Amino acid sequence: MANTSADYLPPGAPVFDAVFREKLQALLVWRRDVRRFRPDPLPDGLLERLLNVACLAPSVGLSEPWRFVTVCNARRRAAVRRNFERCNAEALAAEPGERAARYARLKLAGLDEAPCHVAVFADRTTSKGHGLGRRTMPEMIEYSTVMAVYTLWLAARAEGVGLGWVSILDPQEIAATLEVPESWTFIGYLCLGYPREEDSVPALERAGWEERSTPAVCRLER
Known part of the structure; x- marks a missing residue:
């Protein structure tokens, strides 16, 4: 009988079977x-639990550079809303013809x-990880933070x-509104x-803005 993946796992390691892979x-x-969201609040402790799961994401040199800022203050939220309105108006004005109508x-x-509102930043000044893996690619700090966002995204969806992800914002203005350290880089709201x-x-495919490509693997041989 041919070996399966489970045959190569160390004792105690979880087995992710076909049912799990399908899910x-x-x-x-x-x-x-x-x-579009319902106004119902999340149960107490759920957001914190989701953020803890997000912190299981991989990071360069185990630097864990993500910084999550929960935004609950009404004044700060209003400032973020004004930021978005201005940036969105500028983006609309830049779209040509029919594209502008679709936008x-x-x-x-x-x-x-x-x-719930959460602003996400990356901290390049963190000493955690001792710089491993980012001497030639310091942007790995931002990539690691994006991995944490995606981990949060999946964990949230699994909880219903x-x-x-709001990206039509002025990053410097967001940082000033939330009064975070100047060394932090804004990743997303x-x-x-x-x-x-x-x-x-x-949703963008349903709205006729863009279509998702057929999955493909690019292979280049030299």
């Missing part, structure tokens, strides 16, 4: 960038509806929580809450 595939398919129909933020609707097709 993982479904999780990846149904992970969506959510823009105007898109709902690009859940800032008004989402009960939607996540929307996340809205979390229970989604009003669920779909396996990206």
